[in-house]
Amino acid sequence: MAMSLIADLERLLGSDRVRHHPLDLAVFAKDAGVVSGHVIAAVLPDTTQEVAAVVRLANQYDTPIVPRGAGTGLAGGAVPVRPGLLVVLTRLASIGEVDTVGRSVWVGPGVVNLDLSRKMKPYGLHFAPDPSSQQACTIGGNVGTNAGGPHCLADGTTVAHIYAAELVTPTGEVVIVGGDAPDTPGLDLRAVVVGSEGTLGIVTRVLVRLMQDPPDVATLLIGFPSVESAATTVSDVIASGLIPAALEMMDKRMVEAVENFVHAGYPLDAEAVLLAEVTGTPASVRSDTQRISAIAQDNRAIDVRVAVDIDERELLWKGRKSAFGAVAQAAPDYYLHDTVVPRTRLVEVMERIYEIADRYGLTMMNVFHAGDGNLHPLVAFDAKEPGALGRVQAAAREMVLVSIEAGGSLSGEHGIGVEKRDLMPLVFSAADLDAQARIKEAFDPDGLMNPDKVLPKGSRCFDASGGPL
Numbered sequence: 147m148a149m150s151l152i153a154d155l156e157r158l159l160g161s162d163r164v165r166h167h168p169l170d171l172a173v174f175a176k177d178a179g180v181v182s183g184h185v186i187a188a189v190l191p192d193t194t195q196e197v198a199a200v201v202r203l204a205n206q207y208d209t210p211i212v213p214r215g216a217g218t219g220l221a222g223g224a225v226p227v228r229p230g231l232l233v234v235l236t237r238l239a240s241i242g243e244v245d246t247v248g249r250s251v252w253v254g255p256g257v258v259n260l261d262l263s264r265k266m267k268p269y270g271l272h273f274a275p276d277p278s279s280q281q282a283c284t285i286g287g288n289v290g291t292n293a294g295g296p297h298c299l300a301d302g303t304t305v306a307h308i309y310a311a312e313l314v315t316p317t318g319e320v321v322i323v324g325g326d327a328p329d330t331p332g333l334d335l336r337a338v339v340v341g342s343e344g345t346l347g348i349v350t351r352v353l354v355r356l357m358q359d360p361p362d363v364a365t366l367l368i369g370f371p372s373v374e375s376a377a378t379t380v381s382d383v384i385a386s387g388l389i390p391a392a393l394e395m396m397d398k399r400m401v402e403a404v405e406n407f408v409h410a411g412y413p414l415d416a417e418a419v420l421l422a423e424v425t426g427t428p429a430s431v432r433s434d435t436q437r438i439s440a441i442a443q444d445n446r447a448i449d450v451r452v453a454v455d456i457d458e459r460e461l462l463w464k465g466r467k468s469a470f471g472a473v474a475q476a477a478p479d480y481y482l483h484d485t486v487v488p489r490t491r492l493v494e495v496m497e498r499i500y501e502i503a504d505r506y507g508l509t510m511m512n513v514f515h516a517g518d519g520n521l522h523p524l525v526a527f528d529a530k531e532p533g534a535l536g537r538v539q540a541a542a543r544e545m546v547l548v549s550i551e552a553g554g555s556l557s558g559e560h561g562i563g564v565e566k567r568d569l570m571p572l573v574f575s576a577a578d579l580d581a582q583a584r585i586k587e588a589f590d591p592d593g594l595m596n597p598d599k600v601l602p603k604g605s606r607c608f609d610a611s612g613g614p615l
């Protein structure tokens with residue numbers, strides 16, 4: 147069956163856009179996480195109509211379909227669990243005419259996140275969500291995972307920046323969810339699709355909201371004598387009523403790795419650093435900078451540095467955005483966690499997470515969107531060492547449990563995918579899971595669109611009258 151499906155796909159797209167050589171399949175079997183899947187073939191359509199035709203063919207062959215952008219996801223979302231067809235959207239990368247008055251533009255899902263903001267620069271506009279992977283990840287992947295980033299603290303995550311999306315449904319129809327009017331009537335299906343991790347359909351065009359570039363910006367790098375004083379500063383800044391554009395934290399081990407890597411002048415004597423950014427008019431930026439500096443000093447900051455020009459600002463951000471690359475100096479592989487905790491519980495949860503890493507003998511560093519309470523403990527390890535991945539995964543589970551016990555959540559931005567699917571009952575009741583499974587069923591009655599993701603087996607457990615199935 148697989149060979150006849152491949153032959154039909156080749157007739158549709160030509161053989162160069164249907165990849166099934168073992169080397170291609172090995173590359174496409176993983177995303178940036180640790181889970182591997184089983185790919186029958188990876189196809190690279192050029193248009194919405196081709197995506198729809200591919201989906202209809204997969205339906206004829208009763209074959210699972212998995213959408214994929216750049217494959218930088220960390221939860222196995224773009225990895226087929228059962229043998230499946232990977233639909234790679236990177237060639238749908240056009241950028242339409244910019245509506246400078248409405249501040250929006252239709253883009254293909256394959257547009258790379260950073261490229262979009264670069265192309266919008268001449269208009270004085272940008273796309274606000276800026277995941278640390280923004281040099282590679284795509285807008286389609288950002289929609290799939292409802293991606294966040296350092297600058298989502300004030301502006302919100304991807305869902306707040308998508309007006310509409312064109313979707314190829316699991317049965318191959320083309321629909322539009324949302325619209326360019328600020329408030330469309332009826333159920334907000336746009337918000338249901340954003341963050342659905344490719345389980346409800348394939349996004350083939352997106353109407354993105356663009357934000358105006360701020361007239362002035364200041365970036366502060368603040369060193370602290372302890373993680374506690376840095377975390378208290380985060381809570382105090384937000385409690386003061388000030389929402390900075392970004393508020394990122396790194397612990398000492400991460401600062402050392404980053405400083406060795408990019409030499410950005412991060413303070414090596416600090417136990418933790420905060421990278422804060424404020425935007426607005428020159429007067430408001432000056433005043434917000436002074437307020438943050440004062441709060442940091444009240445919390446015993448040992449070093450407050452304000453970038454003097456754009457070069458210094460970019461260097462400080464280069465440090466933050468190169469953090470994951472810097473870790474390669476410590477070990478060849480890494481496992482990046484993603485949980486959220488209430489900001490007021492950051493210190494306590496971090497202490498417990500350090501204790502878990504020590505108990506499992508793991509090298510862990512921390513860099514995270516502290517303003518959002520979004521924790522990213524990063525464990526550096528060597529996957530070739532026998533038993534290493536097992537220890538990393540066991541520690542990861544404990545870290546997730548600690549975050550949930552503190553009133554947090556399973557994922558801040560990387561999604562659930564396969565990685566955290568079976569942990570969903572820790573945060574959702576049977577009725578909650580059933581409601582989500584009904585939505586999935588309404589979009590995808592045959593269960594072919596990215597199956598086995600997000601919802602654990604048995605989620606659909608009540609009949610229409612509310613009784614158990």
Ligand SMILES: Cc1cc2nc3c(=O)[nH]c(=O)nc-3n(C[C@H](O)[C@H](O)[C@H](O)COP(=O)(O)OP(=O)(O)OC[C@H]3O[C@@H](n4cnc5c(N)ncnc54)[C@H](O)[C@@H]3O)c2cc1C
Nearest residue numbers: 215216217218219223278284286287290293294344349559
């Ligand atoms: C070093 C590093 C740093 C990262 N930092 C961040 C961060 O700061 N914030 C953050 O949120 N994430 C971060 N990530 C995770 C990842 O980059 C994001 O989740 C990103 O949005 C994924 O985009 P992608 O194009 O690589 O998508 P993929 O990995 O290809 O896919 C991700 C999910 O979206 C679905 N999908 C992809 N395209 C479509 C489409 N067109 N239609 C429907 N579904 C689709 C897939 O099925 C999958 O479930 C990081 C990852 C790495 C490796």
